[in-house]
Amino acid sequence: MCFDFVFQNILIILTARMFYDLTKILRSQVEVIRLKRLVEMKNLKDGMTIAADIYTSSDRVPLVPKGSVVTADMIETLKLNEIHRVTIEIKEGSGYNEPLPIVQPYLNEQLREAAISSIRNMFAAIKESVLSEEGMSTAFQAVKEIDPIVEELVDSLTADTRPYIHILDLKSYDEYTYHHSLSVSVLSIAIGQGLGFNEEKLRFLGRCAMLHDIGKILIPNEIINKPSRLTVQEYEIIKSHTIRGYDYLKRGNIGDESLRLSVMCHHEKVDGSGYLLGLKGDKVPFMSQIVSAADIYDAITSYRSYRTPISPAVAIETVMGQSNVAFSYDIVKALIEKLELYPINSRVELSDGRRGLVVDNTSSMRPIVRIVNTTEIVDLMSPKSLSLVITRILSEEEE
Numbered sequence: 001m002c003f004d005f006v007f008q009n010i011l012i013i014l015t016a017r018m019f020y021d022l023t024k025i026l027r028s029q030v031e032v033i034r035l036k037r038l039v040e041m042k043n044l045k046d047g048m049t050i051a052a053d054i055y056t057s058s059d060r061v062p063l064v065p066k067g068s069v070v071t072a073d074m075i076e077t078l079k080l081n082e083i084h085r086v087t088i089e090i091k092e093g094s095g096y097n098e099p100l101p102i103v104q105p106y107l108n109e110q111l112r113e114a115a116i117s118s119i120r121n122m123f124a125a126i127k128e129s130v131l132s133e134e135g136m137s138t139a140f141q142a143v144k145e146i147d148p149i150v151e152e153l154v155d156s157l158t159a160d161t162r163p164y165i166h167i168l169d170l171k172s173y174d175e176y177t178y179h180h181s182l183s184v185s186v187l188s189i190a191i192g193q194g195l196g197f198n199e200e201k202l203r204f205l206g207r208c209a210m211l212h213d214i215g216k217i218l219i220p221n222e223i224i225n226k227p228s229r230l231t232v233q234e235y236e237i238i239k240s241h242t243i244r245g246y247d248y249l250k251r252g253n254i255g256d257e258s259l260r261l262s263v264m265c266h267h268e269k270v271d272g273s274g275y276l277l278g279l280k281g282d283k284v285p286f287m288s289q290i291v292s293a294a295d296i297y298d299a300i301t302s303y304r305s306y307r308t309p310i311s312p313a314v315a316i317e318t319v320m321g322q323s324n325v326a327f328s329y330d331i332v333k334a335l336i337e338k339l340e341l342y343p344i345n346s347r348v349e350l351s352d353g354r355r356g357l358v359v360d361n362t363s364s365m366r367p368i369v370r371i372v373n374t375t376e377i378v379d380l381m382s383p384k385s386l387s388l389v390i391t392r393i394l395s396e397e398e399e
């Protein structure tokens with residue numbers, strides 16, 4: 001009995017020790033993976049260590065192998081070969097483990113936080129506003145406070161000289177509703193830029209995108225979040241978010257009539273199959289068409305609790321499929337031109353399960369990929385590779 005007791009305790013201690021060691025090993029592996037950083041060329045400095053082989057599209061051996069120490073000559077060579085970003089190691093005590101700026105995000109963190117906070121505030125105020133007249137005026141004020149944010153967004157996006165939106169900047173956030181409003185605004189403004197809009201038009205478009213779904217806040221959560229199939233009546237209620245948004249803005253005297261109509265028409269389709277009025281062709285406000293394209297693209301590429309995101313190329317195919325059905329082809333063209341779907345050095349998974357690194361994205365939807373741990377180059381535009389597709393972009397932690 002006594003022996004059993006001692007034996008059991010030794011077993012518990014040994015198991016705990018093993019668990020502790022295993023946790024330590026796992027944690028150290030996670031730390032090793034995290035001690036890498038993707039940096040833009042301007043942040044690459046002498047003495048840093050390259051953490052992943054760097055290839056150009058034409059080379060089968062790396063231009064710069066993993067483990068190389070950065071020199072001034074190397075930086076020149078990388079620039080000559082149009083390498084824009086590289087992954088470096090961050091070793092403890094190397095002097096480079098201070099937080100380095102990663103690839104400059106499309107929106108700076110301060111602006112993103114200010115925007116999310118204003119959107120959150122606006123959503124909450126609208127939700128509460130149905131309870132009292134006083135709440136109503138607070139909410140109208142909160143809606144108006146979105147305007148300076150939209151202005152800042154437009155200023156920031158027009159000041160950015162980069163030709164593309166790095167779409168990963170817009171992903172991976174928990175608060176889907178708020179981030180969706182922001183992403184739809186950024187994408188809409190980017191499409192507007194691609195179409196040559198002036199700042200005034202971009203601001204109008206940004207406001208329209210920010211406010212397009214506010215009518216949904218007035219619909220009971222049980223219907224909006226219902227996991228099972230909606231009844232016909234429930235679907236009609238959901239569809240009414242378009243007119244509810246219009247009415248709400250009108251009641252608060254927010255925006256002019258064309259802004260309110262653009263908000264109301266974001267589910268109309270140019271082929272006449274949309275709702276609420278079934279408008280056709282040019283009768284669907286152009287701004288509503290842009291918001292609709294951005295809305296669809298963001299919804300299908302976002303992480304939602306019930307499914308994993310679709311790859312950018314599949315999302316683009318889906319949006320392209322809506323050309324001249326839901327919105328004008330010009331809008332899709334501007335969206336494709338503005339998105340950098342697979343940035344150089346991004347890690348992707350192919351439909352045959354192999355993983356690789358994008359080494360050339362001249363063909364934005366069908367880039368050239370080098371298969372990891374090999375020198376094999378797969379040109380997704382070449383006839384023999386046309387059956388392959390990129391199924392997803394891997395996160396930084398995935399190898």
Ligand SMILES: [Fe+2]
Nearest residue numbers: 212213266267
């Ligand atoms: Fe909507």
